[in-house]
Amino acid sequence: MTKVDVKVTGTVMTITLNGPERMNSLSPDTLDGLDAALDAAERDGSLTSLVITGTGRTFSVGMDIGFLGECFADPPGVFVPFIRRYHAFLDRLEACPLPSVAAVNGLARAGGFELLLACDFVIAADEAKVGDTHSDFGIVPGAGASQRAPRKIGDQRARALLLAGRWLKGPEIADWGLALSSVPRAELMDEVTRLTDSLGNRSRAVTATLKRLLNAAPDVTLAEGLRLERELFTRFHEEVADADEGYRAYVEKRDPVWNRR
Numbered sequence: 001m002t003k004v005d006v007k008v009t010g011t012v013m014t015i016t017l018n019g020p021e022r023m024n025s026l027s028p029d030t031l032d033g034l035d036a037a038l039d040a041a042e043r044d045g046s047l048t049s050l051v052i053t054g055t056g057r058t059f060s061v062g063m064d065i066g067f068l069g070e071c072f073a074d075p076p077g078v079f080v081p082f083i084r085r086y087h088a089f090l091d092r093l094e095a096c097p098l099p100s101v102a103a104v105n106g107l108a109r110a111g112g113f114e115l116l117l118a119c120d121f122v123i124a125a126d127e128a129k130v131g132d133t134h135s136d137f138g139i140v141p142g143a144g145a146s147q148r149a150p151r152k153i154g155d156q157r158a159r160a161l162l163l164a165g166r167w168l169k170g171p172e173i174a175d176w177g178l179a180l181s182s183v184p185r186a187e188l189m190d191e192v193t194r195l196t197d198s199l200g201n202r203s204r205a206v207t208a209t210l211k212r213l214l215n216a217a218p219d220v221t222l223a224e225g226l227r228l229e230r231e232l233f234t235r236f237h238e239e240v241a242d243a244d245e246g247y248r249a250y251v252e253k254r255d256p257v258w259n260r261r
Contacts, residue, residue, distance in 0.1 A: 001019060001027060001029050001030070001064075002017050002018060002019025002022050002024050002025055002026065002027065002030045002060075002064070003030075003033060004016070004017060004018070004033025004034055004036070005018045006037045006040065008047070010200075011046055011048040011049070012047070012048065012050075012051060013037070013050050013051070013098075014051040014052075015037045015050060015051065015052045015053075016055055017030070017054045017055060017059075017060050018055045019055070020054075020055045020056035020057075020058065022064060023058045023060070023107065024054040024056070024060040024061065025060065025062065025063060025064035025067075026060065026062060026064060026086070026112075027067045028085075030064075031082070031085060031086060031089060034089055038092055038096065041096065041098060042096065042097070045204070047098055048099075048196070048200045048201070048202065048204070048207075049099050049100070049196045049199045049200070051100075051192055051196065052101070052102050052116075052119060053102070053103035053104075053192075054104075054105050054106065054112075056106065057105065057106040057107065057185075058105070058106045058107045058112075059102070059105055059107060059108035059115075059128065060108060060111065061108075061109050061110060061111075062109055062110030062112050062113070062114075062133075063110065083142035083143055086111065086143045087142065087143050090114060090115065090143055090144055091118075093118045093119065094118045094119075095211070095212075095215065096211075097211065098204075098207070099120045099121065099199050099211065100118075100120050101119060101120065101121045101122070101192055101195060101196060102116035102119040102123070103123055103188055103189065104124040104125060104128045104173070105125050105128065105185060105188055106125065106129070106185070107128070107130075108128065108129070108130045108131075109129075109130070109132065110132065110134055110141075113131065113132050113145060113161075114143040114144050114145050116130070117144060117148040117149060117152060118144065118148065120211070122173070122178060122180060123179060123180055123181055123182075123188065123191050123192050123195065124170070124173040124178075124179040124181075124183075124188075125183065125184065125185035125188045126170040126171060126182050126183060126184050126185065127184070128170065128173060128182070129169050130167070130169075130178065131161060131165065131166065131167040131168065132145050132149070132161045133165065134162070135162060135165060141162070146162060149161060152178060153176050153178050157177075180195070201258075202258070203240075203246070203256075204258065205242075205258075205259070209236055212232065213229055213232060216228055241259055242258060242259045245257065245259075
């Protein structure tokens, strides 16, 4: 079974899938751990970002092969409820007010691919290998690959991954726009730290509002998006107690102190 390890360093929570002997595969128990970690992150007002990674040379291969046997034995009773629950977790992760970073240390396929698609940022190891692979096994994706992949990397590239079983390796993951950057595995967490450092000491309310606007952008017209931006701008200044803190800190020549709630 893949355990979920949680570690907080400063203002960053790192969630690690720890089941290298199972290739960091997903089961109901693993999902329990992921849900609990996200619950804790949402409660902790001191955090500024989340990092999700895997142990060993695998990010995640998706569902556990043994549990899949149970799923195929009873699709309506086991498979569908699990996928709906995983879908709900990925929706929560995507909507979380904290920016999330997938540190893709190695192989990511199927549900592991869908996990990185739900993150705000992806940093990949040069040695990583990413693909969807659902169609290789004669099934369709159920946790967002068909919808998030085209929005992340465009129609033709998403079709290559989902329909033709294309694999991406190393720097190609970044070249396709699926990752922000690709570095040697030994440098992966240093690269992630540089990113999380840049995400720190920012207003949590601003980050949450920006995420909502950016997540909405692919699904609305430009006019609708601009209207939403005006609406949230107005609401921000009506509801956020320290909306003027950045301005006051600048003119007073001091560091801003944000309300983390």
